[in-house]
Amino acid sequence: MHLTDEEKDMLSGKRGEGVRKAMEVVVKFGELYGANRLLKVKNAHIDAAAYTTIYDAGTEFVEFLVQNGAKVAVPTTINPGSRDIEHWRVMDLSPEFAAKSDRLEKAYMALGVSPTWTCAPYQCTSIPTFGEHISWSESNAVNYVNSVLGARTNRLPDLVDVCCAVVGRVPEYGLHLTENRAGQILFDLQGFGPEWFHDYVDYAVLGYLVGEIAIQRVPVINGLPESTTKDQLKTFSAAAASGGSTALFHAVGHTPEARTIEEAFQSKTGYERITVTPEKMNEVKNRLTTAAHGKVDMVMLGCPHSSYAEVLEVRDLLAGRKVAKGTKFWIQTSRTVYELASRSDLRKNLEAQGVTFIKDTCIMVSDTEKDWGFKAVVTNSGKVAQYVPSLAGGMVALMSTAECIEAAVKGEW
Numbered sequence: 230m231h232l233t234d235e236e237k238d239m240l241s242g243k244r245g246e247g248v249r250k251a252m253e254v255v256v257k258f259g260e261l262y263g264a265n266r267l268l269k270v271k272n273a274h275i276d277a278a279a280y281t282t283i284y285d286a287g288t289e290f291v292e293f294l295v296q297n298g299a300k301v302a303v304p305t306t307i308n309p310g311s312r313d314i315e316h317w318r319v320m321d322l323s324p325e326f327a328a329k330s331d332r333l334e335k336a337y338m339a340l341g342v343s344p345t346w347t348c349a350p351y352q353c354t355s356i357p358t359f360g361e362h363i364s365w366s367e368s369n370a371v372n373y374v375n376s377v378l379g380a381r382t383n384r385l386p387d388l389v390d391v392c393c394a395v396v397g398r399v400p401e402y403g404l405h406l407t408e409n410r411a412g413q414i415l416f417d418l419q420g421f422g423p424e425w426f427h428d429y430v431d432y433a434v435l436g437y438l439v440g441e442i443a444i445q446r447v448p449v450i451n452g453l454p455e456s457t458t459k460d461q462l463k464t465f466s467a468a469a470a471s472g473g474s475t476a477l478f479h480a481v482g483h484t485p486e487a488r489t490i491e492e493a494f495q496s497k498t499g500y501e502r503i504t505v506t507p508e509k510m511n512e513v514k515n516r517l518t519t520a521a522h523g524k525v526d527m528v529m530l531g532c533p534h535s536s537y538a539e540v541l542e543v544r545d546l547l548a549g550r551k552v553a554k555g556t557k558f559w560i561q562t563s564r565t566v567y568e569l570a571s572r573s574d575l576r577k578n579l580e581a582q583g584v585t586f587i588k589d590t591c592i593m594v595s596d597t598e599k600d601w602g603f604k605a606v607v608t609n610s611g612k613v614a615q616y617v618p619s620l621a622g623g624m625v626a627l628m629s630t631a632e633c634i635e636a637a638v639k640g641e642w
């Protein structure tokens with residue numbers, strides 16, 4: 230791999246052992262993917278934030294970097310950790326588990342990351358621009374910034390993302406290269422009436438369906454309505470990245486590299502075509518709904534973390550009513566949205582109605598050994614439907630936001 234003089238200095242240890250180790254990892258990783266050079270980045274986002282994703286060995290690695298003089302080289306945001314830092318007792322976590330998360334949080338602060346603790350930094354603190362090379366991880370975030378913003382990043386593995394932030398560079402391969410950003414499979418929406426694609430759940434189901442079929446190919450979606458919002462594309466991004474491993478999609482007429490189908494495919498032809506119908510969507514939605522009808526233990530919104538607009542929608546749909554006794558209602562969100570909701574009384578009012586705000590974390594990256602005691606979790610998120618059964622226990626009912634709110638009020642679905 231060709232390295233600049235500055236990069237060679239980093240690799241030789243002239244900038245300290247922490248930087249040397251980080252550069253060694255980045256170079257080896259780049260060679261693995263056949264990269265010829267490194268690209269400078271202006272910002273980074275780290276996924277390896279939760280204790281339950283990197284455990285003690287990962288924590289020690291971040292501490293090793295800090296103890297050996299490393300700092301992040303560019304503005305760096307960070308994904309949810311394993312606890313609500315202020316109110317972890319609300320999550321009923323043990324002090325021992327909270328202490329493990331605290332240790333990792335402190336290591337990251339010492340490394341110089343911004344304490345965002347959110348999986349949707351692109352909606353609050355870090356908004357990459359079109360064509361910009363960045364160093365990001367977290368599957369929904371990578372999919373969103375590549376697709377909706379037109380920035381360029383691969384889906385970096387945990388801890389490689391930390392090393393890239395420390396050296397301020399990423400290997401040039403994959404989605405950094407224009408030719409790899411061409412669509413590879415077309416999903417054509419057919420037969421949908423005007424009642425479709427108003428709610429997040431339709432985007433969650435479509436995302437899951439697309440991800441499952443496309444797997445690692447770049448999907449092109451044709452036929453989404455004009456009314457599609459950024460929050461809905463966020464939901465789609467998360468579901469496609471967890472249903473398969475989509476890191477870039479094109480939605481014709483909505484995303485910047487897909488003004489037309491031809492542009493989305495970079496004029497290539499001969500691609501596979503899949504027709505998506507309401508019947509196929511219903512089949513996927515039914516498959517993802519695993520909970521039996523009856524009592525609801527938890528209503529979970531905010532995967533990915535809710536935007537302020539999404540919290541306002543909850544306020545409007547709840548319309549002054551209260552969450553049923555015996556049912557928990559979590560909105561998982563960023564510290565930024567939480568602070569805004571606190572300033573406007575939105576938080577106070579929703580809390581009085583029985584809603585709990587969980588910030589800095591989410592259930593899937595919190596204590597995965599814990600028995601949360603949920604049998605039925607209701608959600609509008611495809612990612613929750615995918616991961617809650619294995620990571621938090623309990624079965625899931627996937628439904629529209631309005632139906633989630635009704636289930637919260639009744640305590641059953």
Ligand code: F3S
Nearest residue numbers: 348532533534591593
């Ligand atoms: Fe974010 Fe947790 Fe969902 S990190 S995307 S809320 S699984």
